[in-house]
Amino acid sequence: MxxxxxxxxxxxxxxxxxxxxxxxxxxxxxxxxxxxxxxxxxxxxxxxxxxxxxxxxxxxxxxxxxxxxxxxLAEVDELHAEASGVRAGPSGTLRIDLPIVLGRRVVLPVLAELVRRHPGLALDVRLQDAYTDLVKEGIDVALRVGALKDSTLVSRRFGTQNMVLVASPAYLAERGTPRRLDQLAAHDALLFRMPSSGKDRPWQFRQRGNPVELHPASRVRLNDGEGLVEAACLGLGLAQLPDYFVRERLDTGELVEVLPGARPAPLPISLVYPGARLVPQRVRAFIEAMDAVR
Structure with missing residues (x-):
């Protein structure tokens, strides 16, 4: 011991x-x-x-x-829980790492219901768009968007993320609506500065079934996705964003999707956690709760 x-x-x-x-x-x-x-x-x-x-x-x-x-240590904790008879409900602290907007809008409601059902469960939620080392930081589970690079992690597909190009009706009325990719160069681009690299995220499309990547010039860059939504609503230009960022604005008509037929291939959204023979019950409970909302 x-x-x-x-x-x-x-x-x-x-x-x-x-x-x-x-x-x-x-x-x-x-x-x-x-x-x-x-x-x-x-x-x-x-x-x-x-x-x-x-x-x-x-x-x-x-x-x-x-x-x-x-x-x-994860297996020892699980064995203690099993021996003490607390497997009827998850307990302990669920340490979870989430992309900011996806975490706020999709995952936090799931977590709120989870802790209401399980009084012994506590949460340590980290909202950030930069990737973290799950093992080094002691994270139980994370949500990742895009292709996974760390082969040591166990992954489960949760859903997909579509990227949509949007603009305000006022901007399109003044500048015209582009109908082809080659017309985008004549428009103002709003770009997202990626926190992990500090570089602009390129615009991605599909044309005749093939992926196309554009690096437009821009006078406006933001490192916050929700700020990018607001800039588009204010008529500052075209912005490409995940669909769940702009769904409400599209529904209200504050934004309009541009070139919907050129959307890029959807990106996978995965739940990932460190590989282990025994997965902590708190992680299993979270995975089950996320499966229920897919």
Whole structure:
């Protein structure tokens, strides 16, 4: 059991990047965690952290152990829950990472109903458009849009995202409605600056069944999708956005879809979580709740 406690101390420290931060989260003293990690290093014969006065960083050996011990600790938690008879309902903290707008509009209502049904369940929700390392950050489950790059994650298809080109009726009345892709160069483009790279997201279309990517010049760039919707409603130009960003504005007539026949292929939306032989019950409950709203 001491070895397991040492592994747990190591995992908490790796997750938070310092003994002090891990101690605040776990309710232990920083010196207690540091001693546990030192004993684990001595028993394994490897150095797990590069230490400074304020923070720690994983060594290559530490990285490998951290990835493996996440699965081990998840299974231990699940076995404890099974032995104590609490499998009748999920409990503990569900740590979830979500794209901002998709999270607010689609997932938060599901989570609200989930915690109402399960009083023992707590939520730690991170709304951000930049991808995070699920294992390193201790995230249970995330929603990802587009092709998945990390083959170590388990994925389940949740739905699809369509990209639509929109403009306000006032803008189109003044500038005309483009009917072909080659007419877009004569229009004002509103571009989204991707938070992960700082680059403009290109416009994507399909023409005669083939993908087409455009990089229009622009005087207006925003790093916030909802801000891009507002800019389009204000008549500043054409914007390409996920369909769920603009569905209400299309319904009210504040925006109009342009070139609907040239929409690009839909992007997959996937639920992803770290691979493990035992999936925590809180994650299974969330997946089931999301399946119900597909």
């Amino acid at each position: 001491n070895s397991l406690q040492q592994v747990a101390a190591f995992a908490e420290t790796a997750k938070h990047g310092s003994f002090a931060a891990a101690a605040r989260e776990s309710g232990s003293a920083p010196s207690t965690l540091a001693k546990s990690v030192a004993r684990l290093e001595a028993s394994l014969g490897v150095k797990l952290f590069h230490r400074t006065t304020r923070q720690v960083a994983l060594t290559p050996d530490g990285e490998r152990l951290f990835q493996r011990c996440q699965r081990l």
